[in-house]
Amino acid sequence: MKHRKRSWLLKLLVLVLVAACLAWLLAVWLNRVGDAQAQMSVAVTPELIEQGAYLARVGDCVACHTAREGGKAFAGGLGIASPIGTLYSTNITPDKRTGIGGWTYGEFERALRRGVGHDGSALYPAMPYPSYAKVTDADTQALYAYFMQGVPAVEQANKANAVPWPLSIRWPLAYWRALFAPAPTPETPASEPRDIARGAYLVQGLGHCGSCHTPRALTLQEKALDERSPVYLSGTQLNGWNVPALRGLPHWSTQELVDYLGTGRNAKAAVAGEMTDVILHSTSHMSDTDLQAMAAYLKSLAPTDTVSGQDNEARSAQTAAKLTAAKDLTLGERLYLDNCNACHFVSGRGAEQVFPRLDGATVVNAQSPQALIQVILQGASTPSTARAPSVLPMPGFAKRLDDQEVAELASFLRQGWSNQAAAVSADEVREIRQAISAKP
Template identity: 35%
Template sequence: MRVRRYCLPFAFSLLLPWAASATAETNTGNSELIAQGKYLAIAADCGACHNTPGGPAMGGGYAIASPLGNIIASNITPSKIAGIGDYSEADFARAVRQGINKQGQHLYPAMPYTSYGKITDGDIHALYVYFMQGVKADDTPAAATSLPFPFNLRASMALWNLLFADDKPFTPRKDVSSEVNRGDYLVNALAHCDTCHTPRNSLMGQDNSKALSGGSLGSWYAPNITPDATSGIGNWSDADLARYLQTGHVPGKAQAAGPMAEAVEHSLQYLSKEDINAMVAYLRQVPAVSQGEHIARDSWGQPSTDEARLRGASQVDAGWKVFSGTCANCHQPDGQGTALYPSLFHNSATGAPQADNLIATIVFGVHRTVQGEPIDMPAFGPSGFYTDRLSDRQIADVSNYVLKNYGNPAVKVTAQQVETIRNGGETPLLAKLARPQVWGSVLVVVLGLIFVALRRRGKKDGNA
C-alpha cells in the first residue's frame, strides 16, 4: 500500500481529479450539472485521497500518513454496498461540510471538511449529482482506518470540531469585487489552500490570525503566500503567480514539489484562466504577514565557480563532493540549472528561512506532470530507484553546501534534521501526548498522588 504524507491537522492531503472522470457515466438529462460537478470535484481535488493508483475511480483505499497513523480514504462511489450510494443529498452535504457520515460517525480531518464547510448549496448539489451519476459504482469496500487510543474514538472529534470547524457556507463580501470573492471561495473552500498554508496550534487547529502565512506539512513546509514583500509573495507579479498555479514552475523563483506538485498536477492546471486569476486577485489583498526576513526567499545566491576550482583538489568540502557527483550534472556545475532542472540560486527552496523543502526534495524527489510533460527528479533518500543512495549525513552535507553557495547561508542542516524529515517531520504535541508511554507516565503520577493522599489520610486518622 502506497502511503502519502502531508497536510495537517493530521498531515493531511490534497485530492486527485482526472482518474475520477476516467470511468464517468453519462446522464443526458443532467449532463450540464454533471459537468459542473466534475469541475468542482477537480477544483476540490477530491480524487487525490479517494483514488488508489490502478484502482477504481473514487474507490478509496489510499493511505494518508498522519502523525497519529495511517488514515484510509473511503469508497465514495455510488455503490450501495461499499460506497455512498444510499446517501441522500442531505447526508452527502453533512459529510462534506461537517465531517459526519450517514452512520453518524465523525470523519477524520484528513478530509478537509473544515474548508469544505464553506461550499455553497448549489455547488453541493452539483457535486452530489456528479458523484451519484457521473462516477461508476464500485462494490469493493475500502480498508478501515485503525488509529491508536484515544484517536480511535471518533466521537472525540466532536470536541475538536466545536473548537475548529465551521460549516457556514461562503458569504460574498460586499466591499470587494466579484473576482476577489471568487478567489476567496476557491482558496478557502474548494481548493482548500488554507488547510496547508495556514499554521496550526498545539491542538492542530488552524491559527487563522496568521492565515496563509505558512505551515508545516510533516516532511514539507507550505510557505507564506500572503503579499508580504520579503516573507511572502509580494515580489511576485500576477503573471508569476498564475504561471506557478498552472504549471508549478516559475524560472528564478520557485518550483512545486511534494503536496504542491500534486495539487498542480491533479487540480490547479485544469482550472479555468478566470479562476486562476481570481485566486491571484484574492491572494493580493489578504493581510500581509511578515516573519522578519530582510531578503525575499527567491533573491538569494549567485552562480558558483567551485567546480573548476575544486576538481582534483586533495582536500575539498564534503558537501561539494556530493554535489559534484550527484547534483551538478542536472543543475549544472555553477548551479544555474537548465530548461528542465531549476537554478539553485534565486530559488525559494534554497532561500527559505527553513530547510524542510530542500531536504525533502533531495530525500523524496520531485514528480509532477503538467500539460503532458513529466518533470522528475529522482529520490536520493529512502524510496524509489535510488533507495538509500545518500545517507542522512551526506544529505545534510550537500544541503549545507547548496545553502552556503546558492541560498540562505544562515540556515544549517544536521543529519538529525534529515532523519526527522525522512520519517515524516516533527511530531505535533497532540500526537506526543497520545503516545502510550505518556499515558503510562500520567497514570503513574495519578496513582502516586492517590497513594500519597491515602497515606496522609491514614496518618491523620491514626492521630485522631
C-alpha cells in the same frame, strides 16, 4: 470499614458511568446538524454534472479517495497517516451497497460541509470539512449531481481504520467538530472586487490550501481559516518538508503564480514534494479565470515577512554592490562570481523566463538545504509542458566543487541579498553527495 470502602468505590463507578453517558448524549446532540432529509432544489442536467466534475477537481476529492496502486477513482482505500493511526478514505462512488449511492442530498451535504457521516457520527478531520464548510449550496448540489450520476459505481467495501482502542471510539470527535469546524454560512454579497472574492472562495473552500499551508495548533485544527488572521497561509512544515507561505508571494508576479499553479513551474521555480499532486490532480485542471482569481487573492494578502520590503531591498543592493566591486570577497562570494554569475547575475535576480531568481527564492531559503545542495551538485531541468515554454537546463557542479566549497557557496546564497536561512556544513553536502552517487 471494608464495607464502607466498597460502597465508596461503587459510588465512584456509578458517577463515572453517568458522566460518560451524559458526555455521549451531548455528543449525539452536538452532531444533530444539517437536514439529512434535504432534497436538491434544482434539476440534474448534463451541465450541472459537468460543473460538479470541475468542482470535484477543484476540491481534489480524487487525491484522497483513490488508493495509490491501481485504485479505482473515488473508490476509497487510501491510507492517511494521522497521530492516532492510519485512517482509510471511503468509497464515494454511487455504488448502493459499498459507496454513497443510497445517500440523500442532505446526507451528502452534511458529510461534505459539516463532517457528519451517514450514521450521524462525526468524521475525522482528515476529510477537510472545516474548509469545505465554505462551499455554496449551488456548488454542493452540483457535486452531488456529479457523484450520483457522473461517477461510475465501484463495488469496494471500506477498509477499517487502523486505530487502536480506546482511541478508535468515535463519539468524542463530536466535540472536536463542534469546537473547531465552522458551520456553513449563508452567502453574502462580497465587498472585495469580484476576482479576489472568487479567489478567496476557491482557496479557502474547495481548494483547502490552508490544510497544508496554515500552521496547526496542538489540537490539530488549522490556526486560522481565512485572512482575518495573519497566521492564515503563513507556511509550516509537513512530514519534514518546508511548506512555504502563500501570503502576498512578493517574489512572484500574479502571472508567475498562475503559471506555477497551471503547470507546476514558472520563470523562477519548479514544483516538488506534495504540491506536485495538488497541481497534477487539481489546479492544472482549473480554468485560467479561476487561476487568475486565486492568484489575485493570494497577492492581496499582506506578507508575513518580519523583515520589511525596504530592508530587503537595501540588503539585496548591498550584496550586489559587494559582488560588483569584487574586493575582500569570502570564498562563497568568489565561487558564486566564478561559477554562477554568468546566468544568475550579481543581482541574484537571473533573467525573466530564462534564469530563475536566487534572491528570495523558496528553494534557497527553505528550512532544509537539501534541495538547494542537490541543485548545485546535479543541476536542474524541468520538462516542457503544453502550457509553458521550455527553459535552458542548469549544469551540475558535482565534479567542479568539493564538499567544503559547495557548503561555502550554499551558505553565501542562503544569507546573501534578502535571503535569511541557516548556513550549510560540508558534512551535510557529503551526505547528499553520497546519497546521489548511491542511486543507480
